[in-house]
Amino acid sequence: MKKINCIIVDDEPLARDVIENYILRVESVNLIASCKNVYEAFNSLQKHKIDLIFLDVHMPEINGIDFLRELNQSPAVIFTTAHLDYAAKSYDLGAIDYLVKPIEFTRFLKAISRVFKHIDYPVTIDNKHSNQSEDFIYLKTEKKLQKIFLKDILYIESSNNYIKVKITDREVIAHKKISEIYDSLPKHKFIRVHRSYIISIDHIDSFSPVEIEIKKFKIPVGRKYRENVKTQLGYY
Known part of the structure; x- marks a missing residue:
């Protein structure tokens, strides 16, 4: 080629x-x-x-x-x-x-x-270059770009036009819509479970059709997202 x-x-x-x-x-x-x-x-x-x-x-x-x-x-x-x-x-x-x-x-x-x-x-x-341990994104916070490795993201929460990215050791707040950040994430590693939440599948500790737990954080599963969550996570 x-x-x-x-x-x-x-x-x-x-x-x-x-x-x-x-x-x-x-x-x-x-x-x-x-x-x-x-x-x-x-x-x-x-x-x-x-x-x-x-x-x-x-x-x-x-x-x-x-x-x-x-x-x-x-x-x-x-x-x-x-x-x-x-x-x-x-x-x-x-x-x-x-x-x-x-x-x-x-x-x-x-x-x-x-x-x-x-x-x-x-x-x-x-x-072959989409290895989760190597992939990263940059988020604009105030006047600088912050590098965030995808493997470190626990979940992402939205509030109006801002998102809060919860990482293993800190939080990053950026001016971005949750739909925009979701489009840039690999769908086999991240799933949108609520209008206000995206979660990392690798970091899930436990889940049910209505709630997901990651590192003691309890994240609700929205009604319109439940069937997709159950299918992707293999809940039968």
Whole structure:
């Protein structure tokens, strides 16, 4: 299978880590270099045949948009940024997509699919990199991204447009809808049991059709979710 060669260009190490982790899960994409500035990116473009750039907008000295303008022949570009301000300008420059941080895996896949359609390659998800002990997500809390390993999540509780992620040693509160976080989680490891709760199947201590217990926390099972919970957990 022919792969798309890509590079990441972002001055934030955590932001690069997120994209790197996502790329590992897509067999058809090959990461050539993870660059912290446009100078490293330019060197990679000179040395390798690059099909796709994940390009941050705000970077020191030269921003992503100015860098793209300087390229005589640009690969496909997906902009990655924490700001919406430059969306229209990026599409004027021919960008395939514009991803707003923090980036969910489902949204990343949608952008990748657009690239594959653009150059007519198939998309293949690589399940060998979906090991629960290694997978993680980033959640935006206040002004920083927090890395959370999926294996450490006990359950997630929602309150309006916020979620509280209960981890083995702490709680993380983030501004996100519970439906959005659920879409980014592997369904064989996490299950939504209530309009306000998602639980980790691996951490269940005991359960009944109406209640699940995890580390002494008692979590209700919503009426509309009971049949699915019983089926997925094998309650007969």
